[in-house]
Amino acid sequence: MSELSTVLRAWRERTMPEEVGLPAIPGRRTPGLRREELAALATVSVDYIVRLEQGRARHPSAQTVAALARALRLTGEEVDHLYQVAGLASPSANVVPQHISPGVRRMVDRLGDVPLAVFTATWDIIHWNGLWAAISGDPAQRQGVDRNVVWRHFTDDFSDVSYDDVHHEEFSDDLVADLRAAHARYPDDRSLRDLVTRLRATSADFDARWGRVSMSVHKSSRKVMTTSAGPITIDCDVLTAPGSDLRIVVYTTVPNSQDEQRLELLRVVGTQTLV
Template identity: 40%
Template sequence: MDRAQLAGFLRTRREALQPEDVGLPRGRRRRTGGLRREEVAALSDMSTDYYSRLEQQRGPHPSEQLLAALARGLRLTLAERDHLFQLAGYAVPHRAVRADHVNPGMMRILDRLQDTPAQVVNHLGETLTQTAPAVALLGDETRYSGLARSLHHRWFTDPATRLRHPDEDHPIHSRLIAAHLHAAYARDGRGSRAAAIVDALLAASPEFAELWREHPVQGAYCPPKRFRHPEVGDLELHCQTLVDPDESQMLLVFTAAPGSESYEKLQLLSVIGDQRV
C-alpha cells in the first residue's frame, strides 16, 4: 500500500468535487473550493476521523469494502476506482460487468432526488444505494450480503420480502423478476454471478424452477405497482426507470399522481425517512 500516493489521490479528488456535485448546499461561509473531509466521510458512511487519517498517511489499511464506499462517496469513474484499489495494494480483477460500482452520472442525478424514493439497482437486482425516502418505502436493501443481495434471490427464498406487496400481486412480480434474471443470465452466461443465482434458485424454489422452464421474457412497459407499507398502508406508485448506457444498472424513481392518496402517503414517508436517518 502506497500511503502517500493514496492520500494524495483522495485529497485531489475531494478538492475537485463541488458541493453542488453531491447535492449539498454551498453556504456563504465556505472557504474551500471542494468538499470538506467530514462531507466525504458522511457520503462514504465512515467516520471523519478515519477518513482524515487516510489523507494524513496514518490510517489503517482500508478494506475493499471501504474502498468501494470511498469510490461512491467521491463519485469516481471506473478507471479512478481501479486506480484507488491499486494504490491501496489490491489487485483489480477483470470484471465483465462492473455491477457493484455506481456510475458517477447516476450518482449526480440521485443526489438531486434526496426528497424522492429513488435507488440505483444493478442488473442482478442488487440495490447499490438508496435515498432516505426509498429506505422508508422499501427498507434498507443495501444491508444484505452474499446471494441475498439480489432481490431476485430474496423474492423466491425469503417470505418477508413479499410483505411489501399485496398477496394477489405476487404471481406477476414472480414472473417479472424471473424474466429480469433470465435476461441477466442470457447476457452474462455460465460461470457468472447471474448463473450462481439461477442455480441456487433452481435448487431452492419450485416456483422459480417452473417459471424458469417457461423462458420468461421481460416486457418494455412497467405498469403501476402496489405497495403495502406497515405504517402508511397501501400505495399505488409508478416506477420511472433510467437505464445506464451499458445496461448494467438502473435508476428507479417511485412517483404517485399529484393529489392522490398515494401522493400524500409518499410525502409522509419522506418525513419518516428523514427522521429515521
C-alpha cells in the same frame, strides 16, 4: 504518503457538497467534502477515512473501494486507478459493474423529490435517496445478499409490498429473466454464480422458473407499500441509462391523492416510526 492516500484526499477535496446532493454552506473553509461527509456517503466510519488518508490503512476491500468511487463520482479511468492503488484488480468487463457514472448521478439528484434507487444488473441496490429508505426500509440496515431484490423476493417475499397475483407472476418472471441475462453477459462474476446457485437451492419457485428459460422485460406496475404513514399506492417505473446496465427504479403517486399526502408525510419524518 501512499498513492492511495494522495488520490483519495485529492478527489475528496475536489468534490463539492452540492455535486453529491449535500447543501452548500457559505464560508466553509474545508475544500470539497469533509471526511465525515465522505464517510456517510460511502457508509464507512470517519476513522477509517482518516486512516486511509494518513496511509495507516492500505488495503480496503473491493466493496469499500466501489463505495468510495460512487461517493466521489469518479470516472471509469479514475475507478480503475483507485482499484490499482488499493492493490486490487480493476473490475473486468465480465463482472457486473457497480459504478454509477457522474451523468447518472446528476440525473438521480434531479429526481430527488420521489422515492428512487439505483440497482445493478443483478438487482443489488447500490444507491438510494432518503424517501426511498422511508417508504421501503433503509437498505443501510441490510448487508450482503439481503440487499439483493431477487434474493429477498424469492426468500422473504417483501411482506411490506402488496400486489395482485398477475403482477406477482410477471414480476417473478422478470427478475429471473434479468438474472439469466446478467449471467450470460458476465460469465466471470463469481458472486452472480453463487447467487444463482443459492437461489436454486433455496427457492423451488426460482428453480422452476430458471428451468423454464423464459425471457421478459419489465413493465410499469402499481403496488401498495405498507409504511409508518399508512398504506401508499405507488406506480413503479424502471429506467435505464444508455451504455449502462444500471436500473433506476422510481416510485410516484397520483397527484392530489391521499397517497401523495402520505408520501409527503414520510418526506418529513423519514425513517422514524410514527406513533
